Amino acid sequence: MLEQTKQYVTWQEGDTHHKALWISQSNYEPPSRIVIVDDSTTAGEAYRLANAGTSMLWRGDFQNAKQLLQALQRRIDRAEERKKNKENKLANKSAKDAANDIPNLFHKNRQAQSQRARLLSRLILQLDENFVSKLRRAPDVSAACTAAFGKITEPCVLSFRDLQGALGAAQWREKGVPIKELGLSIYPHYGVFAPTRQEYVQLLLDAPLPSPCEVAYDIGTGTGLLAIILAKRGIKQVIASDINPSALACAKDNLDRLKLTDVQLQQVDLFPKQVPKANLIVCNPPWLPAKPSSPLEYAVYDPNSAMLRGFLKGISQYLAENGEAWLILSDLAEHLNLRSRDELLGWIDDAGLTVKYRLDTQPTHGKSHDENDPLYVARSAEVTSLWCLIRAI
Ligand SMILES: C[S@@+](CC[C@H](N)C(=O)[O-])C[C@H]1O[C@@H](n2cnc3c(N)ncnc32)[C@H](O)[C@@H]1O
Structure with a gap:
């Protein structure tokens, strides 16, 4: 139980x-x-x-x-x-x-x-x-x-x-979710964010890795998808964290299936403990600042943007010299007037970071094309970005 x-x-x-x-x-x-x-x-x-x-x-x-x-x-x-x-x-x-x-x-x-x-x-x-x-x-x-x-x-x-x-x-757990860009399937467990919207996978494959790139963290790993991408891109030491124990069990299952047993997993709030500083830190936080109405919604709703802000605030402390943080974030919250672009840029600035570049993509999931969806106007304008953040000089 x-x-x-x-x-x-x-x-x-x-x-x-x-x-x-x-x-x-x-x-x-x-x-x-x-x-x-x-x-x-x-x-x-x-x-x-x-x-x-x-x-x-x-x-x-x-x-x-x-x-x-x-x-x-x-x-x-x-x-x-x-x-x-x-x-x-x-x-x-x-x-x-x-x-x-x-x-x-x-x-x-x-x-x-x-x-x-x-x-x-x-x-x-x-x-x-x-x-x-x-x-x-x-x-x-x-x-x-x-x-x-x-x-x-x-x-x-x-x-x-x-x-x-x-x-x-x-x-889902039996059939898996095919990730066509990687030519593999991910097996989500109950209560773990299933990567059914995958527009961000290509962003993670397209972004050039920082140099050197020996150590990477995946914060809020869920099924382990981003950690798998990092490991597959050749990063030797990948450390993935999540606050949800079911997510870690699920990530372990997926990593084992792919024989990526070197990826370390930690159940922590945000950043892993007692590990070397990272050349790359990736995070795909819940993207809507609102109160989850059930535990299953914690992967989508982030009350007061607590995880997003905590992530941004911690980056400088955990990043190695010349390191990069890749924030994957949908701007749906901006179209819903739940968060403004200025607010996000303000948090990045307050964290002593600056934007090196940004890669954008448009969601392809069903709801973004469903004119009958009550939030169609906002959803059809949604853009998901990979924000490459570095320390401000
Ligand atoms: C949108 S899901 C992303 C999952 C996965 N990285 C992906 O891209 O498919 C957000 C994840 O962050 C985790 N999370 C939420 N708050 C967290 C925190 N404070 N520390 C670590 N993980 C957290 C959730 O449990 C969830 O697995």
Whole structure:
């Protein structure tokens, strides 16, 4: 089980009082109101119950639960659309004006996402102490759950949504994410940032290495992708750090698969300890300065840009003479008015650094082309850069 304190959920079913371990990846509290639902429950009822804060423990057919969840999702989307149109009407805003009010849209979109996640998480199921479901037509979810949530020794209850997350992650882990520029695949683990958007890989291959380049750090290594690129580019001593223990386990797995066993791994906040100064320090920090709404979002959201600022601030202390730091950063936050370019340049300056050069690329991931995405205006303008930083003289 993850290192959180154990929490339990209790409910009454007929004459029997039940108690089970509560698992929630979003750290939701155990539900206090639970009703039993099955194949006879309609999407309308489920929607009403979810909105009333009641959790629904599923006792029907496993596959039917998936359909109910999809129907619930559609109802939530429709309700969200109605709410948005009503708000725009009240504020006398055309759909075009609303689409251009980016900061407002971002916050509204996050609120809607978190509300949707909460409502969908109201459909829950019970698994035994081996993560086996007794529901009709239930697949074997035990390996995926053990990989995601760790071993347990007692029955548990979790949301179908979290179960789906674990099953999805298990598939990624098995199939891998192909990194075509490198001709290899990366195998993400549950809860570790999956490199599905890869525009920055080419930037890391294109940037000329500083000379000499014997020692390099990869700060916030995630799956180990950047450390792998550095090792493959011939740097002898690569040290990769991450604050998340799952990321380090995942990086180790990927490095082992590629037989890059010389890369050192450290679980630390930012910079590795007791290692030589670096000729090159790379970092691809979470790129949006906002509060993560679940632990899984820590790779994307960086509250108050703490990691970004901590990284910039520490560079001078860890950099060898003539060394370079490569910051990989999307400017989406600038298009969302969450951070300004001047702020970023100010932090670089305050850290005693200067920009040697910058390489830019445009994201190619699906959302940047999806005109129906509420943040399309900002996403379509997004640029990801490799900022090559050196000590200011
Ligand atoms: C956007 S992901 C990048 C992962 C990987 N480097 C890549 O490019 O695919 C950011 C990573 O930084 C890690 N991280 C966040 N805060 C950190 C900190 N204070 N110290 C070290 N790592 C941190 C996260 O756990 C996550 O793995």
